[in-house]
Amino acid sequence: MGPLAPAGPGQSPGLPLRGEAFGGMVGEDGGEAGMQGLRFDAVELPRAAAEARARVRAFLRAERAAGHYAAHRNSWNSFDPAFSRRAGAAGFIGITWPSAYGGAEQSSLVRFVVTAEMLAAGAPCGAHWIADRQSGPQILRHGGERVKREILPRIAAGECFFAIGMSEPDSGSDLAAVRTRAVRDDAEWVINGAKIWTSNAHRAHYLIALTRTGEAGPDRHGGLTEFIIDLARPGVSVRPIHNLSGGHEFNEVVFQDYRVPDDMRVGAVGEGWRMVTSELAFERSGPDRFLSDYRLLVELIERLRGQDDPRSAEALGRLVAHLAALLRMSTAVAGLLDRGENPAVEAALVKDVGTQFEREIPEIARLLVSCEPSLEEDDRFAETLAHVTLHAPSFTLRGGTREILRGMIARGLGLR
Amino acid sequence: METQEISRILLDQADRLFAQHLTREARAAAETGAWPENLWQAVAAAGLPLAMVPETAGGAGLAPGDALRLVRRSGFHALPLPLAETMLGNALWVATGEKPLAQPVSFSATPPTGLRGAGDNAILDGDAGAVPWGDVAWLLVVAEDAAGGRHLALVAPPEAALPQRRNLAFEPRPKRHLAGVRPVALRPAPRLAAPGLRPLGAILRAQQMVGAMERALDYALLYANERQQFGRPIGKFQAVQHMLASAAGQFAAATAAADQALEAWGGADVEFAAALAKARVGEAAGKIAEIVHQVHGAMGFTQEHPLHFLTRRLWSWRDECGNEAEWQRVIGARVMQAGGEALWPMLAGA
Known part of the structure; x- marks a missing residue:
């Protein structure tokens, strides 16, 4: 009897037991459906994480003392190769990788702590961010030996930067529709097509491109393969696309008979969809999904510091309560990734909740501190507010739109 | 056995117990404001009100985290009883060196009440606000004496019925006034109660x-x-x-x-x-x-x-x-x- 069946004479169903109601429900993504299936278990950070936290804080203090960066600027979208080289030399890139490839062989919880500290301190980590977060780990797990030996140590040294080659002009959220084609030619592949919204393609060394190498099949997920593209080689051109604030971060990347050796392939031929989805769990759950505009929150608190204003206290208290919960959720997903699991739904939840939080900060800040934001403003609050307001739309688009994520979450919850 | 496993078993037992007793009739009866004695007896027989009390004092000795997970399960089942309140009350009372209380216990979430006099002559002064199941439960309040010392006061259930007042879930929330009420017992507030209740x-x-x-x-x-x-x-x-x-x-x-x-x-x-x-x-x-x-x-x-x-x-x-x-x-x-x-x-x- 379902929970909606009215209680007839002599029947007293009460509330159905969880087991009765939800025993057989399994989500498409494999996890147990329903709220109980969500895994956000407490994670105890290893001692090495506390040590790393102290080291990275000391490093960042020294960076700021030397005048190397201004903390109120954008963090993981600030492209600063010199900072990345110093961070690499200090051992803060490729933390989880084997030492043979330049890594520090630490747990991904250590990496989680280091990256969160970088963002909280407003460090300009944009140059190495993609390579460290997803391209490097992807190459490490699925790349060939020559590529691993040549590329990973340079990433870890903060000297080699990556872009992401997933979206195409006609294939944004619908990633399975990619049309960039790679055709085999002996020991090489020949690529033709175009990628778009490719952040930093004009200043990165490589990108990993998702290409079509075969038939999509009935589930549309077949026939895709990933390749590492050397942006310095002939056959690939980069055209700037300026964003609404006039900034140049993303690009269109066009391939015309671009030839890539087979050993630059990442993962097996036809396995591209699986590559991309596992990569996205790393991309979606990290601290960059709720700390993008953390420095605006810091500047806001500084502006309200010492005031005795209940309205400001309420608004700030709400944001801090949200942030505390997000930090815990994101840490929990880092723990799952550390155990080798693929928490796709949990990662999507972190990104959905986290980016909503990011979008709220400027909207709340502007009502608590009366000012007219401007990029050409000496006042740090007004300048930061201007920068964040102009970039906020991207928070809930990049890495999978909010709507795509919610569809994924719904399927993971067992909605069929 | 791992502590985690013991906790799991206890939570599963509680789940079954709640599900078994929470019939539609039991829920409907509880919402009229009548005390669900049978339901309480079943929960008490399972030792749940003493979940946070150390084993040495006759309780289940659950770690606070596990006990609070039990509180979470009581919410999942919409349990119409002061179980969370009694778990807290017993944890507090036992922390003063006393034995756990056999009856349902509730607490006042208002700021500390006043306390006049000392020892057996001490009299409370103030208001306990809306007290969960305040008409049947014993009541714990933090009371502050003139010197700023904080005490945990145990107050008996009211002798006369309080005017019915229920929350939106029709759980009893009568208002209790404490001015002139003499506590049954007064103990120095334990560390757990330091931030108030x-x-x-x-x-x-x-x-x-x-x-x-x-x-x-x-x-x-x-x-x-x-x-x-x-x-x-x-x-x-x-x-x-x-x-x-x-x-x-x-x-x-x-x-x-x-x-x-x-x-x-x-x-x-x-x-x-x-x-x-x-x-x-x-x-x-x-x-x-x-x-x-x-x-x-x-x-x-x-x-x-x-x-x-x-x-x-x-x-x-x-x-x-x-x-x-x-x-x-x-x-x-x-x-x-x-x-x-x-x-x-x-x-x-x-």
Whole structure:
């Protein structure tokens, strides 16, 4: 009897037991459906994480003392190769990788702590961010030996930067529709097509491109393969696309008979969809999904510091309560990734909740501190507010739109 | 056996016990305001009111985190009893060196009441506010004497019936006035009660809300997959999927906030942990209640469907022991005093 069946004479169903109601429900993504299936278990950070936290804080203090960066600027979208080289030399890139490839062989919880500290301190980590977060780990797990030996140590040294080659002009959220084609030619592949919204393609060394190498099949997920593209080689051109604030971060990347050796392939031929989805769990759950505009929150608190204003206290208290919960959720997903699991739904939840939080900060800040934001403003609050307001739309688009994520979450919850 | 496993077994037992006894008739009877003696006896026989009492004092000796997970399960089942209150009451009372109390115990979440006189002549002064099951339960209040010393006062149930007053879930919440009331016993306030009882109560309500949300969302998912309109389950519609995905995000954040509070129980800064939990969980409660009702349509607005046992509790509990705004101000005031750069170490660790 379902929970909606009215209680007839002599029947007293009460509330159905969880087991009765939800025993057989399994989500498409494999996890147990329903709220109980969500895994956000407490994670105890290893001692090495506390040590790393102290080291990275000391490093960042020294960076700021030397005048190397201004903390109120954008963090993981600030492209600063010199900072990345110093961070690499200090051992803060490729933390989880084997030492043979330049890594520090630490747990991904250590990496989680280091990256969160970088963002909280407003460090300009944009140059190495993609390579460290997803391209490097992807190459490490699925790349060939020559590529691993040549590329990973340079990433870890903060000297080699990556872009992401997933979206195409006609294939944004619908990633399975990619049309960039790679055709085999002996020991090489020949690529033709175009990628778009490719952040930093004009200043990165490589990108990993998702290409079509075969038939999509009935589930549309077949026939895709990933390749590492050397942006310095002939056959690939980069055209700037300026964003609404006039900034140049993303690009269109066009391939015309671009030839890539087979050993630059990442993962097996036809396995591209699986590559991309596992990569996205790393991309979606990290601290960059709720700390993008953390420095605006810091500047806001500084502006309200010492005031005795209940309205400001309420608004700030709400944001801090949200942030505390997000930090815990994101840490929990880092723990799952550390155990080798693929928490796709949990990662999507972190990104959905986290980016909503990011979008709220400027909207709340502007009502608590009366000012007219401007990029050409000496006042740090007004300048930061201007920068964040102009970039906020991207928070809930990049890495999978909010709507795509919610569809994924719904399927993971067992909605069929 | 691992502690985790013992805790798992106990929680499963409690689940079965609640499910077995919480018939529709039992729920309906409890909502009239009548004391559900049979239900209480079953829960007491399982030792649940003594869950937080150490084994040496005759209790189950659960770690606070596990005991608070039990409180969460009581919310999941919409248990119409002062179980959370009695667990807290016994933990506090035993911490003063006394034996656990055999009867249901409740607490006052108001600021400490006044205390005139000393020893056997001590008389309370003030108001306990709306007391959960205040007409049948023994009452613990923190009382402050003229010198600022804090005591835990045990007050007997009222001799005459109090005017009926229920919360939105029709749980008894009569108002109790304490002016001139002589406590049955007075003990120095234990360390657990140092921040007062309001933050502790806020943590209990946060746990209960997370439990109630979980079940309300389980109902909504079930309904969305079963209910057919336009020839397909309503869960196939993106509008419905997005509402539920958004609710799942609220639930995940609420769970995280409630989890940090149960880890902080008994620690140095329970007040801050309570504030983070009650502020975040309370906000999620309102949003989730709205969404689960929207998904259930008119069916969820009926007495027939059990959804209201959960949502009416969410609407009550989010306001009990301090609403979101109150606890947000506690957090905000602290952050505004410490400054922007102090926030990160406050959350991530020094």
